[in-house]
Amino acid sequence: MSEKLRAVFHACVPRPIASAIRNLRQTLHLYKDSVLQAHRYNRNYSRVASTELTxxxxxxxxxxxxxxxxxxxxDFRYGFGRKVFLELPAMLKSLELADSNYEENTVFQESMSALHEYMERHIRAGKDISWQKSLFTNEQWNRIKSANPSRGGSIVIRRSTKANNSLLPYAQLNEHRHSVREFSDEPVDVNLIEQAIDMAMRTPSVCNRQPTRVHLILNPEIITKALAIQGGVRGYAAPPALILITSDLRSFITSYERNEGFTDGGLFGMSLLLSLESLGLASCPLNTMFTAKADKDTRKLLNLPDNEVPVMYIEVGNFLEETRTCASVRYTGNQITTVIK
Ligand SMILES: Cc1cc2nc3c(=O)[nH]c(=O)nc-3n(C[C@H](O)[C@H](O)[C@H](O)COP(=O)(O)O)c2cc1C
Incomplete structure (x- = not known):
């Protein structure tokens, strides 16, 4: 609408009607833009049997x-991962075809390292992995045998290395943080968690609207039920504390801000993870990529208001004296950066 038309519109149309028209336009935009967003997602996400490199x-x-x-x-379960083994060999073969430099490929190397550790630990314990071996070609198996073990697999985290976390410079603290999924039995100091939440309040947000909300769950029964719905840490004992980060949709003004709560909530989540780490607490972020049913069940369990949307969970507890976690190697900054000149 041009400036002139807008002025005429405001002069002639009573305010309540003008507001209703503006709100209707926003609603139409919301549905249209959401459908376009769904189309883009549908065109690009990594479906079963994808052959494109990324x-x-x-x-x-x-x-x-x-x-x-x-x-x-x-609780190392020998022979674990049967479903993974049914899929991985063929995919690694496809990666070899899609990337001529596959031996230098970060993901390929991580996979080789993880499989190498799997093989070594089974052989060391005298366990039979002939079924797993039968799924790979000889060439693949030899490559796994000779893989560099430092490109993936598991790493050891020691509680003793966390004592001076609050004194570490940012780069070191950041490098030093890892998600851990097993915690000591001691109760967690709730004051420390609250301190970490206060520290994370320095997280920036759109127009400083601070849409993030925090639900700190300390009831073991509710934690167990929430994680059973979430499903991403099956087989692990429940942590002593679970945080649900949500975003309050009332913090937004227009239809095109509809995803902003996830951005602001994600930033808050990262601040909180580093704050917890700096205070010597162990943590693991968990997704809230819920189906409609999981969303409904979680809302009911945690009594979440309709105006809040889940962004992520964070498990919190004390470090065990020693625990293992995923190496989760990273791409380099160069690999993900496009410079626009
Ligand atoms: C939003 C989000 C959701 C995650 N969901 C899960 C999950 O459901 N289960 C799980 O075991 N780990 C989950 N993780 C942890 C990731 O596996 C972990 O952050 C990643 O491997 C990088 O490792 P690091 O955190 O040790 O650096 C999640 C992480 C993020 C950021």
Whole structure:
């Protein structure tokens, strides 16, 4: 609408009607833009049987991460990962075809390292992995045998290394933080968690509207039920504390701000993870990528108001004296940066 038309509109149309028209326009935009967003997602996400390189890398990373999680488990279950083994060999083959330099590929190397550790630990314990071996070609198996073990797999985290966390410079604290999924039995100091939440309040947000909300769950029964719905840490004991980060939709003004709560909530989540780490607490972020049913069940369990949307969970507890976690190697900054000149 031109400036002139807008002026005429405001002069002639009573305010309540003008507001109703503006709100209707926003509603139409919301549905139209959401459909366009769904189309883009549908065109690009990594479906089963993808052959494009990044999509393949995504699926291989997902599967290798399952192996890394199994390798990190204190209750090591020999022969774990059968579903992963049914998919991974063919995908690694497809990656070889999609990337001529696949031996230098970060995801390929991580997968090889994780499989190498899997193989070593089974052989060392005298366990039979002939079924797993039968799924790979000889060439693949030899590559796994000779893989560099430092590109993936599991790493050890020691509580003793966390004593001076509050004194670490940012770069070191950041490098030093890892998600851990197993916690000591001691109760967690709620004052420390509250201190970490206060520290995370320095997180920036759009127009400083601060849409993030925090639900600190300390009831063991509710934590267990919430994680059973979430499903991403099956097989692990429940943590002593669970945080749900949500975003309050009332903080937004227009239809095109509809995703902003996830951005602001995500930033808050990262601040909170580092704050917890600096205070010597162990943590693991967990997704809230819920189906409609999981969303409904979680809302009911936690009594979440309709105006809040889940952004992520964070498990919190004390470090065990020693625990393993996924190496979760990273791409380099260069690999993900496009410079626009
Ligand atoms: C938003 C988000 C959701 C996550 N969801 C899960 C999950 O459901 N289960 C899990 O075991 N780990 C989950 N993680 C942890 C990631 O696996 C972990 O952050 C990643 O491997 C990087 O490792 P690091 O945190 O040790 O650096 C999640 C992490 C983020 C940021």
């Amino acid at each position: 999509q393949l890398e995504t699926r291989i990373m997902f599967l290798s991460h399952q192996i890394e999680k199994g390798l990190s488990h204190s």
